[in-house]
Amino acid sequence: MSEVIVIGGGIAGICAALELLDAGRRVLMLERDCAEKFGGLAKESFGGIFLVGTPEQRRAGIRDTPELALADWKAFGELDPNDRWPLAWAEAYVQRCHDDVGLWLRKRGVGFLPAPHWIERGLFTPGNSVPRFHIVWGTGHELALRLIDRLENHPQRERLDIRFDHRVENLLSSNGAITGCSGVTESEQRPFELHAGSVIVAAGGFNGNIERVRQHWHRDWGTPPPVILNGSHRYADGRLHDAVSAAGGRLTHLDSMWNYAAGVHHPRPRKPGHGLSLVPPRSALWLDWRGRRIGPMPLVTGFDTRDLVAQVCAQERQYSWQLMNRRIALKELAVSGAEHNPSIRDKKKFAFLRDLIFGNQWLYDEMTGNCEDFVVGRDLPELVAKMNALQGDDAVSLDEIRLAAESYDAQIDRGQTFHNDEQLRRIAYVRHWKGDRIRTCKFQKILDPKAGPLIAVREFIISRKSLGGIQTDLQSRVLDGAGQPIPGLFAAGEAAGFGGGGMHGLRALEGSFLGGCILSGRIAGQAAASIT
Incomplete structure (x- = not known):
């Protein structure tokens, strides 16, 4: 025995x-x-x-x-x-x-x-x-x-x-x-x-059991969202x-619980509701279901993950969008886990350095080409049309999303001395640390025609840890x-x-x-x- x-x-x-x-x-x-x-x-x-x-x-x-x-x-x-x-x-x-x-x-x-x-x-x-x-x-x-x-x-x-x-x-x-x-x-x-x-x-915990996640949902987050993706182990029940x-x-x-606000559907799911947890780009705009910038305090990753979940759950529809362009995605987009970080997982130093310096082209192609929650457009009208087609309604307003992007870009055009946007202030702050500076754009405009195409990512709450x-x-x-x-x-x-x-x-x-x-x-x- x-x-x-x-x-x-x-x-x-x-x-x-x-x-x-x-x-x-x-x-x-x-x-x-x-x-x-x-x-x-x-x-x-x-x-x-x-x-x-x-x-x-x-x-x-x-x-x-x-x-x-x-x-x-x-x-x-x-x-x-x-x-x-x-x-x-x-x-x-x-x-x-x-x-x-x-x-x-x-x-x-x-x-x-x-x-x-x-x-x-x-x-x-x-x-x-x-x-x-x-x-x-x-x-x-x-x-x-x-x-x-x-x-x-x-x-x-x-x-x-x-x-x-x-x-x-x-x-x-x-x-x-x-x-x-x-x-x-x-x-x-x-x-x-x-x-x-x-x-x-x-x-393990119980966060692979979405019904239990709903049962124990914290009161700070209000009611559980209709869609909660599974980022936990399939047997964590x-x-x-x-x-x-x-x-x-x-x-x-x-x-x-330790859940995340930027979950997307896994391109090759291995369990019901299988999700991936994005590390959202700091230079992307975090928008609500209509295309309005969530605020008044803009959502920026890396500061308080729990608060991000709370802010998304406080919206009328408890999912969100992130608006960015190709340049931002190449430099800042990341996905948590070994599967989507092959250069680190396989200990390939040159590939890792290449991705840091020139951008992660493999991840960009993988997510824009295979993840259902990523849409790409040459301009805002095309992008918004694809966002609404993905969601199956006309919820995203072209006027709202244009206002959000143009207002943000106008702040950048004024120069750092006159930045009065909390997201830009936090970008300047995180870039003081060398580990973040190499992975964060320096005040990249959203509608910059040289940085396109535009990308929108539909994001859901994803369950992770108990x-x-x-x-x-x-x-x-x-x-x-x-x-x-x-x-x-x-x-x-x-x-x-x-x-x-x-x-x-x-x-x-x-x-x-x-x-x-x-x-x-x-x-x-x-x-x-x-x-x-």
């Missing part, structure tokens, strides 16, 4: 298994997906990790400390000082991420791009004071492969049994302690029942949340309604709200998802090994 069952083959589960093997424990890992998908959603991710006090920061002249990071984290997430475990996990993460996430990965062959990205700077609520988003050279795909390789070539590999196609539905208990799990195989629906000394739940709750575990902050989840203490032990650990039961990664049932609060400083999976997975593995 295995000593520990790890439910979930994502990064949190893999890290837990590595720690268990290091301690010489017998481990059974159950993964619902197939072997080719081992590594979970992290394998498809961009691979950004929140780190503090790194060599990359120091080389860039950035002075960062855990104290500064924690102040940013608490302010941006609006953490309740009385919310014990989320706050404790936030403190633990910023104190430990340098050694127990970053250094731990470096020792396992994981490298990072030279310049950290500066995102979630904060809008009305302070965010990252300095750049902390460290991108894995090779994206999340490389990260997953490196850790899987460590697992498969571990000196104690014979103590590990990995079973794919296993869907866990229930936890088993005896005398108040968790002693195993039961479920069915995904493909054949063949039942199984397995026993162990303890169980680690690392099965909350099934294990139910199992933990049935076993007496406490679920917290389920209405705290910030709440199973409540755990600092040993990743699952807590019951009275705040006491349930013997034999641990949780890690997104299932645990990345630690404590919601260590981020309302907002995340980005990169703390992968980092949280690594840290909480390692802690869960170490804790389970110590009692088994």
